[in-house]
Amino acid sequence: MQPKTKTAMKRIATALLWGGALTGFVVLLAAAVNDKNDTKCKGIRVTLKGDDRNAFVDVKDVKAIITGDKSLNPTNKPISEVNLAQLEKIVERDPWIRSAQLFIDNNDLLQVDVEQRDPLARVFTFSGNSFYLDADGERIPVSDRFSARVPVFTNFPADAQKLRKEDSLLYAQMRDMAAYIAADTFWNAQVEQVVITEDRRFEFIPKLGDHVVYFGDGTDVANKFDRLLVFYKEGLSKAGWNTYTRLNVAFKDQVIGTRRDGKSAPPPPMYKDSSAADIAVTDDDAAVVAPVAPVTAAAAPRPAEKKPEKKVEKKQEKPAAKPQKQTPKPASAERQPRAVYQKPNQRNRN
Numbered sequence: 001m002q003p004k005t006k007t008a009m010k011r012i013a014t015a016l017l018w019g020g021a022l023t024g025f026v027v028l029l030a031a032a033v034n035d036k037n038d039t040k041c042k043g044i045r046v047t048l049k050g051d052d053r054n055a056f057v058d059v060k061d062v063k064a065i066i067t068g069d070k071s072l073n074p075t076n077k078p079i080s081e082v083n084l085a086q087l088e089k090i091v092e093r094d095p096w097i098r099s100a101q102l103f104i105d106n107n108d109l110l111q112v113d114v115e116q117r118d119p120l121a122r123v124f125t126f127s128g129n130s131f132y133l134d135a136d137g138e139r140i141p142v143s144d145r146f147s148a149r150v151p152v153f154t155n156f157p158a159d160a161q162k163l164r165k166e167d168s169l170l171y172a173q174m175r176d177m178a179a180y181i182a183a184d185t186f187w188n189a190q191v192e193q194v195v196i197t198e199d200r201r202f203e204f205i206p207k208l209g210d211h212v213v214y215f216g217d218g219t220d221v222a223n224k225f226d227r228l229l230v231f232y233k234e235g236l237s238k239a240g241w242n243t244y245t246r247l248n249v250a251f252k253d254q255v256i257g258t259r260r261d262g263k264s265a266p267p268p269p270m271y272k273d274s275s276a277a278d279i280a281v282t283d284d285d286a287a288v289v290a291p292v293a294p295v296t297a298a299a300a301p302r303p304a305e306k307k308p309e310k311k312v313e314k315k316q317e318k319p320a321a322k323p324q325k326q327t328p329k330p331a332s333a334e335r336q337p338r339a340v341y342q343k344p345n346q347r348n349r350n
Helices: 003-038 059-067 082-092 166-183 185-190 222-238 293-299 301-317 319-324 334-348
Strands: 045-050 097-104 109-116 119-125 130-134 152-156 191-196 200-205 214-217 244-248 256-257 277-284
Touching: 045 059, 059 082, 059 109, 082 097, 119 166, 130 166, 166 185, 166 200, 166 222, 166 293, 185 191, 214 222, 222 244, 222 256, 256 319
Parallel strands: 045 109, 119 152, 152 191, 214 244, 256 277
Antiparallel strands: 097 109, 119 130, 191 200, 200 214, 244 256
């Protein structure tokens, strides 16, 4: 037998061996899959993910959702007949469940991984209805058995699920503000109630300190809270936490405080750097909204008004002696005001 023929026979034999091994593997795999499909589901195991402090959904609730429909109950049913996709949709219909993943493990158990919705704030509408708000902006119904410890927003103007443009903007600002408060340990402990005013602005009542913080609209949230924190450290730590009745952080780079009693305590020190804000102190609530800048602008015209008054008086003393010399000219009486007005201009030029 020639060498080329021997080589070809070896290659054919090797290919047949590999082909047989692959065929056997496929047969075994198919048998295992068929055996798996014929095996019945032994039970349900639920795993909850999310904040443990918000126990709005527990393991029993999830199992009750899955087994509620007897036709879809996977327990003691052949695995091939378990509709995992349909069960996922049913579980995710619950308003307190954000997402769910279902699969059959090697122990023939239905594994259910559930991610709960974590509320950021509780919202009370103007009509008195209430709901929770999560990070996705979804409304979560209130539970009868549990109440989450989150900041409260009051006087939201709309109850409808589909909001108008202006209500939708306010809703988004409320969500951003609630998300920032929830993410910060200090503000989560400090902010107790946020009130939505009639002009769609925010103000809140802190837990520490006898004052109200006027926040303005829900934009530039981080910067406003940073300025307020600087004021707490640099201002209230020296003047006292109960010195001011109202703090306003609505204006850019400013914190305006309204003192309870102007003589009871000195105002906090003025400061300005890259990380701090200007502090202005007013004596009444009417001046809180007005920035400090208009005061300096109004002070500028005062010295300019005094100078022309003095010059006019000096120039009017001399024309008093001239009427005797100009008596022969009757028309000069009409020209005196213009002459008096022009003389100051000539002297000013010199």
